[in-house]
Amino acid sequence: MNPKMHNQNRLLLRLALTLPFMVAVAVAGCATTTHPVANAVTPAGVPIPIPYVENCAVVSIGSPSKFACNGKVYTAPELARIREQVAKNTATIK
Numbered sequence: 001m002n003p004k005m006h007n008q009n010r011l012l013l014r015l016a017l018t019l020p021f022m023v024a025v026a027v028a029g030c031a032t033t034t035h036p037v038a039n040a041v042t043p044a045g046v047p048i049p050i051p052y053v054e055n056c057a058v059v060s061i062g063s064p065s066k067f068a069c070n071g072k073v074y075t076a077p078e079l080a081r082i083r084e085q086v087a088k089n090t091a092t093i094k
Contacts, residue, residue, distance in 0.1 A: 050086055053079050 051069030053076070059066040064075040074082075
């Protein structure tokens with residue numbers, strides 16, 4: 001088999017395998033789910049979403065890591081503290 005032809009076949013195979021994955025990622029987009037804090041609203045009356053690390057962008061990886069959520073930067077311990085507080089509040093409401 002011609003080496004040039006072999007490289008073309010490998011390229012087509014690689015494209016055929018990665019194209020569906022790339023389309024799925026493009027269609028899925030970013031996570032848009034938010035979890036509003038009970039009784040917390042912005043001045044416009046829109047609920048303030050709880051910052052979860054899954055919905056945040058990584059700002060820096062260090063000690064501690066920093067994440068940007070809803071226009072504000074949080075450290076990993078701050079996000080954990082917020083998550084624990086929300087869990088505690090929802091447990092007392094139920």
